[in-house]
Amino acid sequence: MKIFSFLFILTITTKMALSPIKSQLVRPFLSHVRLSSTAATQNVIPTWDDYFKLRKKRRAYEVAFYLPSTVTPAAGTFAYFLQMQVDPLTKVLGMDPLMAAVASTLGAGFGGFLLGPIIGNGVFKLMNRKVAHAMDIRDKEFFEHIKKNRADARLNSIRNPVPDYYGEKIQSVQGYRSWLRKQREHYRKGVFGGNVNGLED
DSSP, X not given: OHHHHHHHHHHHHHHHHHHHHHHHHHHHHHHHHHHHHHHHHHHXXXXXXXXXXXXXXXXXXXXXXXXXXXXXXXXXXXXXXXXXXXXXXXXXXXXXXXXXXXXXXXXXXXXXXXXXXXXXXXXXXHHTHHHHHHHHHHHHHHHHHHHHHSOOXXXXXXSSOOSSTTXXXXXXXXXXXXXXXXXXXXXXXXXXXXXXXXXOO
């Protein structure tokens, strides 16, 4: 027991002694990695205007895939039920065969509709591999700006709704500045009942 106690104390002491050294060795490495990734991102997407152009392009891909991702599964499901030999007196999925076919077709179409943006985003990344990683980093930076500067959701009301809480409608640097003004105005109305039309960007 004494040997085990001695080994346990020795392990704890060693860890405590090495922890400052590990932090001194690891922190510079992590900061170097962060600086390298930031520098690489700035080389691929130099400005925020370039980021917003790519963001708009990605959104176009997502919207473009709404139709095919909705129609394809719906048509496939409907075709499956058309070729299916069903006794009119039997039930399919606990429903009348016709109702089951309609419900399944609508469900498949709705599921495909929800998957449309995901598929579009995936195709965008495949078609723009050089900027895909840099876009992910910029997305995180942009969302941090949104979280930091958006108005408090607790001030939301019917008369004073939060304007574009997630910043989805922002498509340019000018749009971001306009969004900031709207957030300040929302805050002023929620707290003081006034507005900030006279404030600068």
